[in-house]
Amino acid sequence: MLLLKQSGCGLSEFLKRITQGDETMNDFSQASVRRALEKADLSVLRMALFQATRDPEIAAMVPEPQTVRGGAGVTYQLSEKYRDALVEKGVGFLTRGLEQFESRVPDDDELRELLNMAGDPLDDAEFRARREIPAFDPFPWAAKWSSSRPALPDDFLVVIVGAGFGGIGMGVQLENLGIPYIIFERRPEIGGTWSINTYPGARVDTPSAVYEYSFEKSYPWTEHFAQQPEVREYIEYIAEKYGVSKKLQVSTEVKGARFDEATSQWDVEVVGPDGVSRSVRANFIVSASGLFASARELEVEGVGDFTGEIVHTTAWSSERDVTDKKVAVIGNGSTGIQLLGQIAEKANRVSVFQRTPQWISPREDYGAPVSDELRWLMKNVPYYWNWSRYIGALSTMNLYSLLTPDREWQAKGGAFSKQNDAVREFLQEYIKNQVDHRPDLISKLMPNYPPFARRMVVDNGWYKALLRDNVDLVTDPITRLTPGGIETASGAQYDVDMVVTATGFSVEKYVWPADYVGLEGVHLQDKWAEDGTKAYMGMMVPMFPNFFIMYGPNSQNTSGGGAGLPTQIEIWSRYIASVIMATIENDCSTVQVEQSAFDSFYDNLDRAAQNTIWLLDESSSARNYYVCRGRLLVNQPWPHNDWHNMITRPNFADLHMSASDPAVQSGLLEESR
Numbered sequence: 001m002l003l004l005k006q007s008g009c010g011l012s013e014f015l016k017r018i019t020q021g022d023e024t025m026n027d028f029s030q031a032s033v034r035r036a037l038e039k040a041d042l043s044v045l046r047m048a049l050f051q052a053t054r055d056p057e058i059a060a061m062v063p064e065p066q067t068v069r070g071g072a073g074v075t076y077q078l079s080e081k082y083r084d085a086l087v088e089k090g091v092g093f094l095t096r097g098l099e100q101f102e103s104r105v106p107d108d109d110e111l112r113e114l115l116n117m118a119g120d121p122l123d124d125a126e127f128r129a130r131r132e133i134p135a136f137d138p139f140p141w142a143a144k145w146s147s148s149r150p151a152l153p154d155d156f157l158v159v160i161v162g163a164g165f166g167g168i169g170m171g172v173q174l175e176n177l178g179i180p181y182i183i184f185e186r187r188p189e190i191g192g193t194w195s196i197n198t199y200p201g202a203r204v205d206t207p208s209a210v211y212e213y214s215f216e217k218s219y220p221w222t223e224h225f226a227q228q229p230e231v232r233e234y235i236e237y238i239a240e241k242y243g244v245s246k247k248l249q250v251s252t253e254v255k256g257a258r259f260d261e262a263t264s265q266w267d268v269e270v271v272g273p274d275g276v277s278r279s280v281r282a283n284f285i286v287s288a289s290g291l292f293a294s295a296r297e298l299e300v301e302g303v304g305d306f307t308g309e310i311v312h313t314t315a316w317s318s319e320r321d322v323t324d325k326k327v328a329v330i331g332n333g334s335t336g337i338q339l340l341g342q343i344a345e346k347a348n349r350v351s352v353f354q355r356t357p358q359w360i361s362p363r364e365d366y367g368a369p370v371s372d373e374l375r376w377l378m379k380n381v382p383y384y385w386n387w388s389r390y391i392g393a394l395s396t397m398n399l400y401s402l403l404t405p406d407r408e409w410q411a412k413g414g415a416f417s418k419q420n421d422a423v424r425e426f427l428q429e430y431i432k433n434q435v436d437h438r439p440d441l442i443s444k445l446m447p448n449y450p451p452f453a454r455r456m457v458v459d460n461g462w463y464k465a466l467l468r469d470n471v472d473l474v475t476d477p478i479t480r481l482t483p484g485g486i487e488t489a490s491g492a493q494y495d496v497d498m499v500v501t502a503t504g505f506s507v508e509k510y511v512w513p514a515d516y517v518g519l520e521g522v523h524l525q526d527k528w529a530e531d532g533t534k535a536y537m538g539m540m541v542p543m544f545p546n547f548f549i550m551y552g553p554n555s556q557n558t559s560g561g562g563a564g565l566p567t568q569i570e571i572w573s574r575y576i577a578s579v580i581m582a583t584i585e586n587d588c589s590t591v592q593v594e595q596s597a598f599d600s601f602y603d604n605l606d607r608a609a610q611n612t613i614w615l616l617d618e619s620s621s622a623r624n625y626y627v628c629r630g631r632l633l634v635n636q637p638w639p640h641n642d643w644h645n646m647i648t649r650p651n652f653a654d655l656h657m658s659a660s661d662p663a664v665q666s667g668l669l670e671e672s673r
């Protein structure tokens, strides 16, 4: 057999085979190559072959724009009429031309020409916002020293809190720069979200090809939307491969830290596996403690009276068994949607308690394996992986018009914007079709607010599961738990053995419960309680020098850009590393955001937020985790290109650096005049 078959080997074994080399992945016989190319995505293959061969006939094959998901985005697809010709060219190149071929990173001019060919022509801002997406550079988001790395004091240390995607991504950045760091992780293993959430059906709902760091090329995902064990395995693999594992201390919790103004260092209090508290001196702290680290527990009368099991989705373990049980699932967000199908297959009865209907979208290839042919193409066709990334991202480049109203469109009777209304119509049809046009279900399931006002949920067969004989959908509000089950507002009683609370997370608890104490003894949580939970660029807070947050308040970008969260993490890590490096290169010991810059950032942010769907749609803003106490908390509110400009390079005019050495400090003051 030509191509690798994963069946029959565990994930780790599979990974070992595929990363250490598997003969079947290196089969370049004509028949094998042709078989793989015939399964290729034509737009991707066209770009890869053109870049490798510069064949003008390939350039003349022009892709057409196509809308996806009812108009949520646009992508560019090449007509099938070109397949035979393109496959022939591919076979020729791969069987005869590959030996002389040398892969190289295109310069800006070439890259621009290529990006323009792949979709519509880009203006300067668009080019800047997209140039790293195909990830030709080995480390597209690497921070770089201005010359060689300066000497650092022997005890120089950056403490990273948390070993999820954020902490590991930050570790890779510092590792490459030669900056000493240590990662403390309170759990016994790394992975964060992907170690904590092991409930049935847990998987990424953004494509695996997007949910990956851009420096790890052609990772051999087995599914288009990887399941939780595979994502956790991936992060383990990254930590090992990029040298981060040796700087990790697991089962070690950061309890808090206090900034010592005399030494310009943080005293970090950690408690290790032995339960003993110790202090670690750090020059910088990067908190990568996650947005979804604090479970939101069920808050309803009678919780203590219930005699069965109550399990939050974060507390799921493989020993939990729902076989023949009467189960209640509370919540229909991303988690509740993912787990229903698998629970319903085993349980005696499942009652799904829904407070608010969600917009739930299908995704192409959700649940599907990555074919052997695709994996072969990714590994063997030069630039195929890069163009797969870029063309895959095209449909989510510009999502701002889904998130901001079009007043003219509304004046003509539209609900929100042309693009948003088109998606709404598409999803309405989807709901009707999924539930076989059953009017009783349609009326309960149809949201009365625009899509994207809350996080879009991906359908994992949830609607189909609702049609099963052993599943019912309850929309009557829960009033209390009783010893034997759940009572709702109409007085109905539901007998239940197990309550699964898919109630999500307390996202407002950033960096909680660690206690960080900055200048003048100010506690971060107190400051946030008073001023609102805010961080400049999502990362920096005045009075907290040398302290950064990853995935902090207002840092989530949902307005486009085509990149997944791991790439966002690379961008944040480059920003943070650049600030740390500038501090070192300027012989300074502290850096913090200026209060005036912070205030002006938030004036602009709060103003822009007023015009977003998250605050405009009153019916959902109260129950939308992006919003907290009337303020936009989680997301950034600007168009992607604007945000990209702000976040990719620090504006040092907004930051204040100081040196403990008076001579250096007076030099800095001179410079700033």
Ligand SMILES: Cc1cc2nc3c(=O)[nH]c(=O)nc-3n(C[C@H](O)[C@H](O)[C@H](O)COP(=O)(O)OP(=O)(O)OC[C@H]3O[C@@H](n4cnc5c(N)ncnc54)[C@H](O)[C@@H]3O)c2cc1C
Binding pocket: 161, 162, 163, 164, 165, 166, 167, 184, 185, 186, 187, 190, 191, 192, 193, 194, 197, 202, 203, 204, 205, 206, 211, 252, 253, 254, 255, 288, 289, 290, 291, 292, 293, 335, 512, 513, 514, 550, 551, 564, 565, 566
């Ligand atoms: C079920 C689920 C599915 C998701 N699916 C997607 C998806 O498909 N696509 C997507 O883009 N995003 C998804 N997300 C969001 C996801 O959280 C992020 O993509 C990403 O994993 C966040 O990484 P992180 O490192 O910032 O945080 P986390 O993964 O939460 O990691 C934070 C780590 O910090 C540790 N920690 C916290 N405090 C301390 C302390 N004081 N001391 C020591 N250690 C500490 C925690 O134990 C944890 O390991 C999902 C989230 C959940 C909950």
